[in-house]
Amino acid sequence: xxxxxxxxxxxxxxxxxxxxxxxxxxxxxxxxxxxxxxxxxxxxxxxxxxxxxxxxxxxxxxxxxxxxxxxxxxxxxxxxxxxxxxxxxxxxxxxxxxxxxxxxxxxxxxxxxxxxxxxxxxxxxxxxxxxxxxxxxxxxxxxxxxxxxxxxxxxxxxxxxxxxxxxxxxxxxxxxxxxxxxxxxxxxxxxxxxxxxxxxxxxxxxxxxxxxxxxxxxxxx
Numbered sequence: 037x038x039x040x041x042x043x044x045x046x047x048x049x050x051x052x053x054x055x056x057x058x059x060x061x062x063x064x065x066x067x068x069x070x071x072x073x074x075x076x077x078x079x080x081x082x083x084x085x086x087x088x089x090x091x092x093x094x095x096x097x098x099x100x101x102x103x104x105x106x107x108x109x110x111x112x113x114x115x116x117x118x119x120x121x122x123x124x125x126x127x128x129x130x131x132x133x134x135x136x137x138x139x140x141x142x143x144x145x146x147x148x149x150x151x152x153x154x155x156x157x158x159x160x161x162x163x164x165x166x167x168x169x170x171x172x173x174x175x176x177x178x179x180x181x182x183x184x185x186x187x188x189x190x191x192x193x194x195x196x197x198x199x200x201x202x203x204x205x206x207x208x209x210x211x212x213x214x215x216x217x218x219x220x221x222x223x224x225x226x227x228x229x230x231x232x233x234x235x236x237x238x239x240x241x242x243x244x245x246x247x248x249x250x251x252x253x254x255x256x257x
Contacts, residue, residue, distance in 0.1 A: 072221065077221040088121050090193065091160075092131070116131070119143060138153070139165075153170065
């Protein structure tokens with residue numbers, strides 16, 4: 037029942053909702069959700085190709101007190117980078133900073149060498165990511181440029197960010213930096229299997245085949 041609720045809900049389902057629905061303690065509901073999220077992780081996933089979009093975003097935490105500078109903003113949030121193949125799959129990862137080395141490594145890890153085009157925003161850290169068989173193009177969001185030459189845009193990955201933020205704010209309310217990766221795995225699994233008619237069966241199969249996650253490991257600092 038819990039697994040079905042998690043894969044059918046576009047924005048995910050909170051442990052509190054599970055607790056109310058199946059009548060278990062919050063601790064049990066929270067553990068069940070994380071056990072299923074761990075099984076949803078796509079290990080050794082195929083690399084993306086064709087046209088891909090890459091972007092980063094801040095998610096999570098709320099500001100407290102009077103400090104509203106960028107330092108305070110970042111302190112309470114987590115940085116996530118994502119890549120999506122046009123009309124295809126997405127990969128996401130929490131990162132510590134969006135520097136050139138980190139972003140290039142992420143792209144190289146998840147985009148096939150023969151990817152046709154990589155589309156980003158104007159962030160200078162992306163410069164140099166193209167090569168002899170991969171073009172790099174960008175849109176300048178700081179100059180209100182959202183679409184260029186018809187199909188040069190990052191709307192696909194931005195739609196993923198919108199869904200992620202609605203999940204964090206509307207469903208889970210808050211997500212710790214430690215467990216953010218698990219929530220990203222869950223959202224990835226749902227998006228990447230959005231047309232899978234056998235999603236329940238495939239998720240159950242992964243759950244049965246995956247390594248058990250101990251509660252103590254989840255709550256350890």
